[in-house]
Amino acid sequence: MKKLLLIAILSVSSLFAQVKGDVEVPYISYQIKMGKGFDAVQANCLMCHSFGYIINQGPQSRDFWAKKIEKMVTHFKAPITKEDAGIVTDYLFKHYGNGKLK
Numbered sequence: 121m122k123k124l125l126l127i128a129i130l131s132v133s134s135l136f137a138q139v140k141g142d143v144e145v146p147y148i149s150y151q152i153k154m155g156k157g158f159d160a161v162q163a164n165c166l167m168c169h170s171f172g173y174i175i176n177q178g179p180q181s182r183d184f185w186a187k188k189i190e191k192m193v194t195h196f197k198a199p200i201t202k203e204d205a206g207i208v209t210d211y212l213f214k215h216y217g218n219g220k221l222k
Contacts, residue, residue, distance in 0.1 A: 150175055157211030164200045164208060165192075179218035185209050 150171045152158075165174065177188070186209045192198040193205065200208070 153215040
């Protein structure tokens, strides 16, 4: 019983925390490489996450990018058509690829 009371007090105590002054969320600017297929990336990828997610993957193979898009469609139900998946893969490999197919 004492443990439950302690947990309840600790979880509610954070509701009374106050911050003096303004809280500023930093803005991070990512350098986006424009090119053929960017419109498909913007329409299909950037609706769910920032461009930083793509850049933070580092230079990857064509197979990696294709599998990443397949994962977004299969597991996260991203509404990406097969045609757009190919366009996005081409764009990502050209601008953020490592030159290797696998």
